[in-house]
Amino acid sequence: MKLIKKVLAVTLVLALTAFPVIASAATDAVDFEDGNFSAFYIKEGDGDPSLLSIVDFNGSKALFIDSQEKGIPKVVIDVPALVGPENLDKIRTVQLDLVVTQPDAAAVPWQGGAIGSNQGADAATWYQGTEWSLQDDNKGTSDVTTISTTFGDGFGFVNNTPAIYLFMNWGNSGSDMYVDNVKFLDVDGNAVPLVAAAETTATAETTATPKTGVVSFALLFGLGAAAMGTGSVVLKKKDK
Structure with missing residues (x-):
């Protein structure tokens, strides 16, 4: 017995x-913990030699913008690749966390620039978003600064178009930048789901659950x- x-x-x-065990998405932001930055790239044609990579920074992964020759870094975000082309019109606000470091210096001089976006396929729909700036006179690494752009009525992204979001630094003085926690928010301030997170959840459900559901x-x-x-x-x- x-x-x-x-x-x-x-x-x-x-x-x-x-x-069946259903996996859920662990994040509502692009935090680069998976090492993937395929939706981020340096704008071509402007002669900026800045380099992008993923590094460990402040206890987590971050997108490292390695400025070269004191150029004007212009980082393009391929928005449809992150949220899906059918969800672009849900986005009202884009946020990202930024830290600027000045190598071998005791202070971070003025850094600043603009954030713009191409609302659709036509370049004439370029929208000049909020300008940003930061400075730290006391240390060579700035505090985390959250940069946010909220689109005005009629200036939101258009579904099923190659919409982009562009972040640039006009004040580059040989400084390096670290970007983390990129978020897309709707009109109510809720996160617009990321495509990768949704696909991961769907794949986990499909793998764990038989086709009959029993x-x-x-x-x-x-x-x-x-x-x-x-x-x-x-x-x-x-x-x-």
Whole structure:
């Protein structure tokens, strides 16, 4: 009987672990923890040699904008690649966290620039967003500054177009920049889901859940039968 109980216990554990486990998205922001920055690139044609990479910074991953030759870094964000082309018109605000460092210096001089966006396929729809600036006279690494752009009525992204969001620094003085926690918010301030997060959740559900939506109990019954069969053999041996 002890053997039967042990086998049945194992059967129950295996059956429970066979039930579907639905994974949920861990973030509503682009935090670069997966090392992917394929939707971010330096604007071509402006002669800026800045380089992009993912580095460890302040205890997490961040997009490193390695300024070269004191150019004007212009970082383009491919918005449809992040939220999906059918969700562009849901975005009202774009946010990102920025830290600027001045290598081998005791202070960060004035840094600033503009944030713009191409609302659709036509360059004439260029929208000049909020200008930004920061400065730190006391240390060579600035505090985290959240830069936010809220689109006015009629200037939001247009669905199914190659919309972009452009961040630039006119005040580059050999400084480096770190970008993290890029968020897209709707008119109510809620995060617009990221495509990668949605796909990850959908994939996890598909993988963990059988097509019928019901976990097969063949394993349960099979192991249960094996347990009973084993018990019968043991009892017969005892009878002998």
